[in-house]
Amino acid sequence: MSEPKPVEELSFEEAMRELEQVVDRLESGDAPLDAxxxxxERGAKLKAHxxxxxxxxxxxxAQIAEAPDGTVSARPSQVD
Known part of the structure; x- marks a missing residue:
């Protein structure tokens, strides 16, 4: 089995799917302690991602603004 893709390279959807698999595996109780x-740990990284x-x-x-006339424009992002 190949190494999993680095978390940083996953799309949101990929990370969510993998996180669901991790949760299912942990909840099943089938994995040995080390696994x-x-x-x-992988699940925590996926969650943060x-x-x-x-x-x-x-x-x-939040940067998208709708004017009263219905036109939509993007506002420049503000740095806090």
Missing amino acids: SIALY CEAKLKAAELKV
């Missing part, structure tokens, strides 16, 4: 620890992708998407959506 469970590795799965948990998904959260970061969602945050980035939220920021992009």
